[in-house]
Amino acid sequence: MRQPSTSKEPDPTRGRESEPLVVLGEVHTGLITHHSALRRAETERLLAWLVPAGQVLSWERPIPHAVSAPVLTGLDCSLALGIGGGKSVRAVGTASSRVALTGGTILQCSTVATVRAAQFGRREGWAHYTSRPGELETLSPQQADHLAEGFLGEGGQRDGVADFGAVCERLARRVQNAPMLEGRSPLLFQWTRTRWAATSAGTVPEGAADGANAAAETAEAFMRVGEGTDRTLRIQAVRAAVEDLAEFCGDVALHDWILTTVLGYLDEISGAEPERQLAEIDLILTRLRHLWMPSARVSTELSVLWSEFERKPGFSRQWQSLVARMSDQIALHTAHQLGVLINHHEQCT
């Protein structure tokens, strides 16, 4: 399959077309509204129902994960530009959306587009764009950084600017209203919204003995946890394919969502009756604990970025400490209950 990427190597089937400037994406993360996790066959049925055209891809290791075929949305609108780039630029093409389910429970709707400059600076016949799924062409040449900053900045939210969020939301609503789901989730949660932009980090130095390692050393990522449930992620990578970038950002978004959800929950129940607290903690641990599986399908180049995130802020460190805190609470309560029981037993005998 033709995979646009942040690479600068020319593709012979693309004639004289310009190289990709930036890959833009947004992913919404939440839970399916169903009492239990879906089994593999149920997951595949749901995703095939949602997007009948094309194949559902699924993984069993190290954690069940399935992705729908892509859905395309036609766009002819503005892309915001960062400081120094002017206000916006018109772009035409398609954005590509997918729905992913992890562990039969965590639902992610993502929308992605690779941006290039139009070869002739005009809108082409629509067939030009349907032959280039998930690509947007700017009608005037732009700097990659301006497009990335514009997309992630406040200008990226204005009316008339490509609204990936609305596309993700529509898709999420369709999933939640699917006839095979009950329409209700046992866990209260908020959707998180992660917008991301990836540009090329240049080229691998010539003579580098191991291209993949050299590429990995050049990769950079910056994540910002914004107001409420908004996050942004800025990536520079040498030759990551769009699929790899989307996979990486989806993975970061998923683990950030688990942390956000559990922290929010613990905060919410901190003043509640101990019995209720325990029931809720039990629910969290049963539903989410096994889903923590960072970097499961992330490419070599980008897995280095995961390692950096593990160093700072230390996603897994925080998760382990949260799990330990919840387990301690259960253990303490159990010990306390046991003490009460023993006391009661002694008094009786």
Next chain:
Amino acid sequence: MTADFQENSARPRTQQVPYAHLSVELDHLYMEDLVGGADLDARMARVRPFYEAIVASLSQERPGIKPRISTCVMIDDYFSSLISPAEVLPRLREAAASAGLRIDYLARESACASIGGISPAELAVQHLVPVPAAGDDGSRPPTLETGWLSNGRRTPAQTRRSMQPIRQWEPPVEANARRHSVFVDVELWDPPEGDRTWACALLAGVWQLLRLGLLRDDGRAPAVPERLDESAGLPDTWAQLPAVLQLEDTAMPFAAYKTYSILDRRFFLVESAVQVILGQVAPHPEALASLVERSRHEGLGVVDDILGRIGYVMLPDLGTR
């Protein structure tokens, strides 16, 4: 030290199809033509020089090429089935032979609607990506009138709400207009709900996708050509024939990098609708990539989009003497 791990279910599977350079449709016939005693000899005879010109165009594009060209005829058995294959096929093949032509494949239009439990027409509809009008930023879903597809933005509906004056008429707009619009609205099926009867325009679009080898059902190519054991005689009904019947053992592959259709002018409007439809069908990405790469590998030019791979010869009416 490296270790790699892969799961088959995590990789898309796409069946490859063999390719000819060109697929040339020699005729497209309604049952009524055949019952009405169409002069098949005359029809084939007038096609011959245009066929020669198409063959020559390939050598002109790529001098020295050893041409792989397959020919086909489409029979419309979807809307009526008035005459049997046993009657039609021999007549058709003789007419071609007497004009110095050969029919490699015979296709049935109803197979574009449904064949072997799948619907190629439904597959095409599932891949529709409606053309956006200027300003479409994804915040609203594309406005889809069930069963219709246009090449732009329709005139807003003239609904009269109470106490409000009727708005002034607004013209429809072609999305890719060059100043002036040619707005086309195509009916894809009817009725809006329930079992669909597919429109001729959609089936003709599917026919082009099949000839370009660009349709896949869960990765599998539908309507692959089949041979028929003719020793047992030809069947009485069209439904007994495969979707695409291979008539000649030495035929070049059915699917091709480019298609030419030599048609009566009566198909002009339908084929315009085909252009509107196919311009909004996202071809199967792996199938398209394979077509583009293999065609390029054989030294043929890279074409921008699938419409650029579809050519026509529209013939004026065959006069009577």
